[in-house]
Amino acid sequence: MYDSGKIITGLIIFVVLFTFPFWYNIGSAAYKQPKLELPKDVKECVESKEFMRTEHMQLLNEWRDMVVREHIKDYKSKLTGKEVVMSLTKTCMKCHDNKAKFCDQCHNSLAVSPYCWDCHVAPKGEK
Amino acid sequence: MRANRRKFLKIAGLATLGWSVFPNLLRASEGGEGAGHVRWGLAIDTKKLNDEVMEKAIVACHKNHNVPHIPDKREIKWLWKTTFHKAFPGQMLDNMHISEYAEKETLVLCNHCDNPPCVRVCPTKATFKRADGITMMDFHRCIGCRYCMAACPFGARSFNFYDPKKFLKSEEITTQFPTRTKGVVEKCLLCYERLDEGKKPYCVEAAEGVIYFGNLNDPESEIRKVLAERYAIKRKPELGTFPSVYYLI
Numbered sequence: 427m428y429d430s431g432k433i434i435t436g437l438i439i440f441v442v443l444f445t446f447p448f449w450y451n452i453g454s455a456a457y458k459q460p461k462l463e464l465p466k467d468v469k470e471c472v473e474s475k476e477f478m479r480t481e482h483m484q485l486l487n488e489w490r491d492m493v494v495r496e497h498i499k500d501y502k503s504k505l506t507g508k509e510v511v512m513s514l515t516k517t518c519m520k521c522h523d524n525k526a527k528f529c530d531q532c533h534n535s536l537a538v539s540p541y542c543w544d545c546h547v548a549p550k551g552e553k
Numbered sequence: 554m555r556a557n558r559r560k561f562l563k564i565a566g567l568a569t570l571g572w573s574v575f576p577n578l579l580r581a582s583e584g585g586e587g588a589g590h591v592r593w594g595l596a597i598d599t600k601k602l603n604d605e606v607m608e609k610a611i612v613a614c615h616k617n618h619n620v621p622h623i624p625d626k627r628e629i630k631w632l633w634k635t636t637f638h639k640a641f642p643g644q645m646l647d648n649m650h651i652s653e654y655a656e657k658e659t660l661v662l663c664n665h666c667d668n669p670p671c672v673r674v675c676p677t678k679a680t681f682k683r684a685d686g687i688t689m690m691d692f693h694r695c696i697g698c699r700y701c702m703a704a705c706p707f708g709a710r711s712f713n714f715y716d717p718k719k720f721l722k723s724e725e726i727t728t729q730f731p732t733r734t735k736g737v738v739e740k741c742l743l744c745y746e747r748l749d750e751g752k753k754p755y756c757v758e759a760a761e762g763v764i765y766f767g768n769l770n771d772p773e774s775e776i777r778k779v780l781a782e783r784y785a786i787k788r789k790p791e792l793g794t795f796p797s798v799y800y801l802i
Contacts, residue, residue, distance in 0.1 A: 494691045497683055499749050515728050545692065545731040547619075 460535050463527035472517070473505050483540075486514060514546050523549045592667070592686035593743055594769040594797035595754075596776050596785060599659050601763045607634055607660055613759035614741070619732040621720035629711040631741040632662045632756055640788055640800075648786065651802055660764075662756075663688060663709040663741040664788060664796030671701035671710065686769070686797055687743045697736040706792050710740045769797060 427433075471478045473485070489512035492498045500509045510517050522528045525548045533539060614620070614632045621629055638645050638655040645652045665688045671680050672688060679694035680701055702710045716735045718726075726732065730746070733739050744754035752758075757766040767776035776799075785799040 490693060494689070494693070495681070497685075497749075515731070519728075544734040547726055547728045547732060549728065 457535075460531040462531055463524055465521040465523075468521055470506055471521075472501070472503050472510060477505075486518075486542075489514070514542065515549075519549050525549065590684060590686075590770055592769045592797065593665070593748065594686070594767065594776055594799065595662075595743075595757070596765040596779055596799040596801055597660055598763050598765070598779075598801045599657075600801065602659060602760075604658070606760050606763050607658065609759045610660060610756040610764070613755040616725070617727060617755050618730050619717070619721060619726055620739075621717040623715065623717075623720050627712075627714040629713065629717065629739065630709075631711075631739070632660060634658045635661050641786065643789070643791065644786060648802070651786070659800065660756075661707065661709075661788070662798065663743070664707055664794065664798045665743055667795035667797065668793060670704040670706070670794060674700040674704045676700065683745070685748070687745050687748075688740075689745065690738075690740065690742060692731070692733060692737055692739070695737040697738060699738060701738055706789055706794065707796075710738050712738050765801075 473481075478485075489501065492501070493512050499511055501512045502509050519525065525543075529540075611632050611634070615622070618631060620631050623629060635658065636655065637651055637657050637659060640659055640661055641648075641651065645655060665686055667686070669680075669682060669688050672682055675681070676698060677694045677696055679691050679696070681689055681691070683689045697712065699712055702712060713733055713735050717733050721732065744752075744756075747754060753766050757764045765776045765779050767774035769776065771777060779801065780799060783801045785801050787796045787799055790796075
């Protein structure tokens with residue numbers, strides 16, 4: 427084979443560079459959910475904690491379309507069976523009344539920035 | 554083969570005939586209105602309307618919906634004042650009684666037309682007709698193209714040239730209704746959020762009897778009774794948009 431030395435060195439350099447993200451992260455701590463300030467006087471969210479953790483963005487989109495487009499305003503919780511008014515500020519933020527210590531904690535650590543607050547008013551005039 | 558062509562022509566002929574007899578079927582499938590449906594409307598009593606009442610209604614509306622006060626041509630308006638001859642061009646000569654007070658002011662707002670041109674032109678369906686007659690806005694979908702503003706013959710729509718939050722004092726912002734953002738179009742939504750709670754629109758409440766509100770499809774409603782008793786006009790009827798806002802004169 428011609429130039430096998432150069433080819434193999436090139437391949438090794440390629441493989442090392444290509445897998446850089448994997449071995450660079452070895453040893454660094456896994457992602458931990460930041461500390462959240464949960465509502466004190468209630469025990470349960472609209473749905474189960476696991477559902478809320480993973481699905482709250484879809485749930486909010488659904489609520490928005492229901493209220494604004496479908497003219498339906500109550501949501502029946504699959505967890506508690508209770509009806510709640512579908513509203514970002516009047517429902518979610520009534521319980522989670524400190525956006526900075528709840529929503530933002532997660533979102534900042536994950537570099538997500540929902541644009542909802544361009545219009546919707548957070549409790550206590552936070553931005 | 555020949556029989557097939559005959560058949561095709563016959564069916565095509567029948568279809569054309571059917572279409573020419575019931576052109577309205579096309580519209581009926583769009584709206585979903587009809588007997589038994591609610592169609593909210595307003596009747597403004599221009600005889601009783603005065604400056605104080607108008608101010609009260611405007612403040613109630615704008616305060617509760619976070620409508621900013623911008624003191625130039627890029628203002629945001631949901632409910633505002635204008636003179637009769639500007640509100641009713643083309644009707645001034647026809648209606649002797651209103652031609653006598655061309656410079657008198659009256660309240661104008663979105664007419665929640667039954668045949669709204671703004672809805673027809675909106676490319677994202679951000680503005681659409683609710684089953685109860687409200688010409689609704691979904692601010693989440695508005696891309697700020699302003700076609701609706703060009704289509705609306707009543708100037709009922711305002712574009713946010715600025716971030717409206719800059720013109721709202723933070724202590725005056727209500728958390729009960731979202732603000733808007735730069736680059737979206739907005740207008741009166743007939744207080745849909747209050748109607749859903751069984752309340753009347755803010756302007757109707759603040760005007761204390763000067764503005765009638767109710768279901769235009771219900772012959773027993775207060776608004777239908779007052780419309781049956783008194784002479785009323787609508788803005789620009791010649792355009793065929795069928796406004797839901799009446800003016801008692």
